[in-house]
Amino acid sequence: MSSGTDTVLLGRISGLFGVRGWLKVYSYTEPPAAIFDYALWYLGDNASPMRVCHHRKQGRGLVVQLAADDAPPIEDRDVAAALVGLDVRVAREALPSLPDDQVYWADLLGCRVVTRDGVDLGRVDGLMDTGEHPVLVVENGRQRLIPFVRGPVVDSVDTGEGRIVVDWDPEF
Incomplete structure (x- = not known):
């Protein structure tokens, strides 16, 4: 390129x-x-x-x-x-501009995913469309599948900082 x-x-x-x-x-x-x-x-x-x-x-x-x-x-x-x-x-x-509350999936790849308490869960390695909602594939020595649902699971997304804050049990 x-x-x-x-x-x-x-x-x-x-x-x-x-x-x-x-x-x-x-x-x-x-x-x-x-x-x-x-x-x-x-x-x-x-x-x-x-x-x-x-x-x-x-x-x-x-x-x-x-x-x-x-x-x-x-x-x-x-x-x-x-x-x-x-x-x-x-x-x-x-690409067309998106409203502030939307992101392109490509912009989520590589983002660091942390819990509300600051526990690092890993980086977004991929996304899946389940029909119901997208699912983040998070890698950090093990794979976690975290629903990309704003509110109940995803608190905030900052693609500029490469950080997603989630309400998720680190043991799950």
């Missing part, structure tokens, strides 16, 4: 689709097709963005055709195969 480009993870290239260079996309956005709201994707550690040329819903999944710079769309399956498995990121500045 070009220096100074802050990106946010939105999905990954999950496979090939057909023989004309199209790719399957696994989206972390809600709804999943919202990943196509962004015309430029940074893939893996690539220094330059890829342009979304064509996209569509395909069955229960999503497919896309990409191009580098001002080049025509990738139409060679073997060229497209080199992109499979790469993360899809977009420039943070392309």
Whole structure:
């Protein structure tokens, strides 16, 4: 990525689709097709963005055709195969602003989680969507699954400081 480009993870290239260079996309956005709201994707550690040329819903999944710079769309399956498995990121500045009480999941990754009493529970290593509410996956020598429910469980979130305060039993 070009220096100074802050990106946010939105999905990954999950496979090939057909023989004309199209790719399957696994989206972390809600709804999943919202990943196509962004015309430029940074893939893996690539220094330059890829342009979304064509996209569509395909069955229960999503497919896309990409191009580098001002080049025509990738139409060679073997060229497209080199992109499979790469993360899809977009420039943070392309994301819409959120109200103060909301955060992007990507901003929670790496945050230190502490109890009200200051007991360090570890760092957020991932998040899961259970349908009911998101769950923080917290790692610190062991894994804890902590519901991300503001009020009863999550007291405060300060992404600038990288700190989440929770009402949680450290023994649990």
